[in-house]
Amino acid sequence: xxxxxxxxxxxxxxxxxxxxxxxxxxxxxxxxxxxxxxxxxxxxxxxxxxxxxxxxxxxxxxxxxxxxxxxxxxxxxxxxxxxxxxxxxxxxxxxxxxxxxxxxxxxxxxxxxxxxxxxxxxxxxxxxxxxxxxxxxxxxxxxxxxxxxxxxxxxxxxxxxxxxxxxxxxxxxxxxxxxxxxxxxxxxxxxxxxxxxxxxxxxxxxxxxxxxxxxxxxxxxxxxxxxxxxxxxxxxxxxxxxxxxxxxxxxxxxxxxxxxxxxxxxxxxxxxxxxxxxxxxxxxxxxxxxxxxxxxxxxxxxxxxxxxxxxxxxxxxxxxxxxxxxxxxxxxxxxxxxxxxxxxxxxxxxxxxxxxxxxxxxxxxxxxxxxxxxxxxxxxxxxxx
Numbered sequence: 001x002x003x004x005x006x007x008x009x010x011x012x013x014x015x016x017x018x019x020x021x022x023x024x025x026x027x028x029x030x031x032x033x034x035x036x037x038x039x040x041x042x043x044x045x046x047x048x049x050x051x052x053x054x055x056x057x058x059x060x061x062x063x064x065x066x067x068x069x070x071x072x073x074x075x076x077x078x079x080x081x082x083x084x085x086x087x088x089x090x091x092x093x094x095x096x097x098x099x100x101x102x103x104x105x106x107x108x109x110x111x112x113x114x115x116x117x118x119x120x121x122x123x124x125x126x127x128x129x130x131x132x133x134x135x136x137x138x139x140x141x142x143x144x145x146x147x148x149x150x151x152x153x154x155x156x157x158x159x160x161x162x163x164x165x166x167x168x169x170x171x172x173x174x175x176x177x178x179x180x181x182x183x184x185x186x187x188x189x190x191x192x193x194x195x196x197x198x199x200x201x202x203x204x205x206x207x208x209x210x211x212x213x214x215x216x217x218x219x220x221x222x223x224x225x226x227x228x229x230x231x232x233x234x235x236x237x238x239x240x241x242x243x244x245x246x247x248x249x250x251x252x253x254x255x256x257x258x259x260x261x262x263x264x265x266x267x268x269x270x271x272x273x274x275x276x277x278x279x280x281x282x283x284x285x286x287x288x289x290x291x292x293x294x295x296x297x298x299x300x301x302x303x304x305x306x307x308x309x310x311x312x313x314x315x316x317x318x319x320x321x322x323x324x325x326x327x328x329x330x331x332x333x334x335x336x337x338x339x340x341x342x343x344x345x346x347x348x349x350x351x352x353x354x355x356x357x358x359x360x361x362x363x364x365x366x367x368x369x370x371x372x373x374x375x376x377x378x379x380x381x382x383x384x385x
Contacts, residue, residue: 009097011062015045017290018120028366092143102138114140122289124156141376142166145288146309172365173293180299180384182273198339201275206237211281217328220254234262272298280304283325297356301348303334
């Protein structure tokens with residue numbers, strides 16, 4: 001498609017999946033010849049990473065809820081950027097940036113850009129009149145990262161996909177950055193794995209919804225019957241959170257020498273390639289799962305809970321195993337199947353890698369997003385004709 005002038009907005013305070021999603025999308029669109037201005041919350045991780053990636057960055061306050069003076073300044077800055085840079089399309093990812101963009105667009109003059117929103121979470125929006133206006137009238141297109149996200153949006157707004165313009169576009173993964181070819185023996189040794197060890201890992205920020213405690217319960221059960229299994233937890237968390245997990249591992253009977261706990265991984269692709277099984281133990285949320293896709297791309301069989309959009313990413317029994325949340329016993333059974341059967345582990349991992357390359361490639365994701373942009377722009381032209 002022709003080059004577009006795009007304003008990508010994400011008001012995330014933390015480096016979370018949807019922040020990474022927005023930045024990866026912006027970078028990919030820029031690589032395809034579009035001119036992208038990336039709008040982020042000033043002084044936070046996403047803004048820093050966008051600058052490090054060489055993006056054109058606009059900084060905003062984007063403070064939570066209504067914040068009179070700061071919101072007015074953000075509104076004026078957005079309106080100026082839209083006019084000054086000739087923005088044709090605004091793509092938002094969170095509630096704060098969505099509302100600011102919708103209002104700035106209304107006051108942008110006769111050549112208004114179209115407004116697109118990606119919805120990342122299964123938590124329903126409040127179905128009041130203001131949100132109905134925002135999604136059904138002020139926004140020209142909505143992308144849902146999974147079927148579950150779209151269903152939650154439609155239910156909350158008491159409408160259907162046609163009325164919201166909602167389209168499911170599953171995220172993509174960089175299959176060059178994440179690859180089984182990165183496997184390095186020294187990384188496995190650092191993680192506590194010998195030649196015959198089966199490394200089972202859960203990667204994700206430490207918080208209740210990510211299910212680290214359920215994982216530790218499952219790991220303890222696996223460890224009792226599989227002497228070759230070793231378990232890895234990694235992700236952002238405070239020292240007190242890490243210590244609480246160690247105590248919980250002690251309580252459920254997982255020996256400390258069978259568990260490695262790491263912080264944020266600077267070498268995430270190397271660590272994933274060193275694992276033998278990837279686990280997603282989330283007990284809720286998960287509109288999609290970036291780490292599940294990264295596991296697949298790394299050639300790992302995946303054991304994941306059946307929450308949110310995760311079932312859209314896994315072919316149960318072929319590229320991984322889906323288990324019910326809050327069920328450490330079922331999780332342990334699936335992990336044990338993979339740990340004790342190297343042939344099965346290899347076959348499922350290879351199928352997952354093929355799925356990442358063929359179905360969840362970054363190129364497919366970018367192409368579907370571009371096609372959606374083109375469709376939204378065409379509808380807007382035809383509607384204004």
